[in-house]
Amino acid sequence: MSNPSPVLNIQNVSKSYGKVEALKDTSFDVNPGEIFALLGPNGAGKTTLIGCITGLILRFTGNIKVAGYDVKTHSKITRQLVGLVPQELNFDPFFNVEQVLYYQSGFFNVPPRAEKIEKILRDFGLWEKRKANTRALSGGMKRRLMICKALMHDPVLLFLDEPTAGVDVELREELWKYVLKLKERGVTIFLTTHYLEEAEQLADRIAFIDKGKVLMVEKREDLLNHFERRWNRITLKGPLSRELETSLQSEGVSVEDEQTIIINSSKALAAGEVLEIQTILDEIKASGNHIVQIDGGRNSLESIFREILQETPVDPKS
Ligand code: ATP
Numbered sequence: 544m545s546n547p548s549p550v551l552n553i554q555n556v557s558k559s560y561g562k563v564e565a566l567k568d569t570s571f572d573v574n575p576g577e578i579f580a581l582l583g584p585n586g587a588g589k590t591t592l593i594g595c596i597t598g599l600i601l602r603f604t605g606n607i608k609v610a611g612y613d614v615k616t617h618s619k620i621t622r623q624l625v626g627l628v629p630q631e632l633n634f635d636p637f638f639n640v641e642q643v644l645y646y647q648s649g650f651f652n653v654p655p656r657a658e659k660i661e662k663i664l665r666d667f668g669l670w671e672k673r674k675a676n677t678r679a680l681s682g683g684m685k686r687r688l689m690i691c692k693a694l695m696h697d698p699v700l701l702f703l704d705e706p707t708a709g710v711d712v713e714l715r716e717e718l719w720k721y722v723l724k725l726k727e728r729g730v731t732i733f734l735t736t737h738y739l740e741e742a743e744q745l746a747d748r749i750a751f752i753d754k755g756k757v758l759m760v761e762k763r764e765d766l767l768n769h770f771e772r773r774w775n776r777i778t779l780k781g782p783l784s785r786e787l788e789t790s791l792q793s794e795g796v797s798v799e800d801e802q803t804i805i806i807n808s809s810k811a812l813a814a815g816e817v818l819e820i821q822t823i824l825d826e827i828k829a830s831g832n833h834i835v836q837i838d839g840g841r842n843s844l845e846s847i848f849r850e851i852l853q854e855t856p857v858d859p860k861s
Contacts, residue, residue: 548611550575550700550731551596556605558591558755565591566603567755573700573748578722578732580746582739582848588755589735590630593702596733598622610699623651626698628689630705634677640664640688641673644695651696663691667721683714687721694730701725703734707741719744739848743767751851758851766847773841775806775820780833787830796823 549572558566566588573579581589594600596607598618607614609621634643644660664670667687672680680688686706693701703722707715715738722745726732736742742749743763750760761769782801783791792798797805806820827834 547575549573549608550610551733552606552608552611553592553596554606556592556595556603556607558588558595558600558603564755566595569605569752569755569757571750571757571760573731573733575699575731576726576729577747578726578734578745580742580749581733581735581752582737582742582749583735583752584737587752589752590704591755592752593627593704593733593735597625597627597702623696624699626693626696626701628693628701628703628706630708632685632689634688634692636678637676639674639676640669640680643677643688644691647692647695653696659695663694666724667691682710683717686710686714686718690721690725694725698730700731700733703732705735705737707736707738715741751848753852767841773807773839775837775839777804777806777824777827777834778802778836778838779804779827780835783832784830787826787832790826791823794823 551573553572554570556566556569557564569588569592581592583589591600595603596609596614598614598621601615609624612620612624614621635646638646641660641664644663648654660673661670664673667690669684669687669691672684677685677688690701690703690706706722707718710718719741722732722734732745734741734745746763748760748762749766751758759766776799779802783798783804788798791804795807797807799805804823806823824834
């Protein structure tokens with residue numbers, strides 16, 4: 544089956560602010576219905592890219608199409624097709640919740656139908672607060688109202704620029720539920736974040752950007768499988784004998800302290816090189832020592848990101 548036409552097509556986009564190259568020859572597609580996460584540290588170029596797509600930044604080189612329409616030559620159409628939830632809260636503090644959505648409709652020339660406002664507010668758990676002044680909303684409600692605003696003109700592609708920056712864990716998880724609900728309804732979501740856990744929880748595909756350069760675009764599962772490292776920490780009852788320590792180290796086992804060892808196994812290694820944990824356990828028992836505890840896990844997207852950044856040679860011109 545051939546791939547569906549991308550809802551967003553970015554080709555060779557570059558943008559400079561004076562000597563700062565905020566985006567360098569960026570190209571990738573976003574498919575309809577997916578959650579696409581763009582990950583990168585502060586200043587990587589995420590907001591600049593969103594600005595180019597959504598029409599906030601007009602001067603850049605390269606081409607961007609939304610649902611097949613060029614953002615420079617068909618900006619009226621493409622602005623109608625995208626919704627943007629920016630990092631900063633941007634509603635009038637003197638309006639109530641309902642009024643915010645009513646006036647938002649006007650910006651996009653959409654008739655402010657009462658039923659539509661009611662539906663959106665109910666979907667996002669804000670109906671009871673419709674008469675509340677926006678200043679009286681909690682942080683989580685304000686963030687949800689921002690998403691409601693961006694949905695008033697039924698965009699096909701919704702941008703969430705660091706939607707959970709600076710919010711606590713509980714609120715972050717609450718917002719994730721709403722984002723997943725939107726995906727269920729077929730809205731394509733383009734998310735920027737530097738919370739790697741956020742991308743791991745939500746995204747179908749993940750792109751890494753650093754210093755204006757997109758380093759990698761992968762399906763989340765492929766990314767985790769490709770770079771996956773498993774580890775086990777084994778706590779021993781007594782101290783390691785000198786001979787056992789030497790033997791384990793020669794097998795690639797790390798000694799954390801005299802009673803703790805760490806085994807790192809890697810799918811990236813050739814099959815024959817993967818350490819078999821059982822042989823190590825047998826070796827420990829044969830030495831007369833006992834195992835008190837075995838912990839284990841796999842590395843996080845955080846460490847994968849660090850690994851990707853390290854593997855990418857620094858461009859001497861930048
Ligand atoms: P953050 O996660 O901190 O929001 P970001 O990945 O969104 O960062 P951008 O805001 O796109 O990064 O910035 C990319 C680079 O471009 C940075 O070096 C930034 O200082 C620079 N930059 C962005 N906007 C401007 C501007 N209007 N004028 C000059 N430089 C800018």
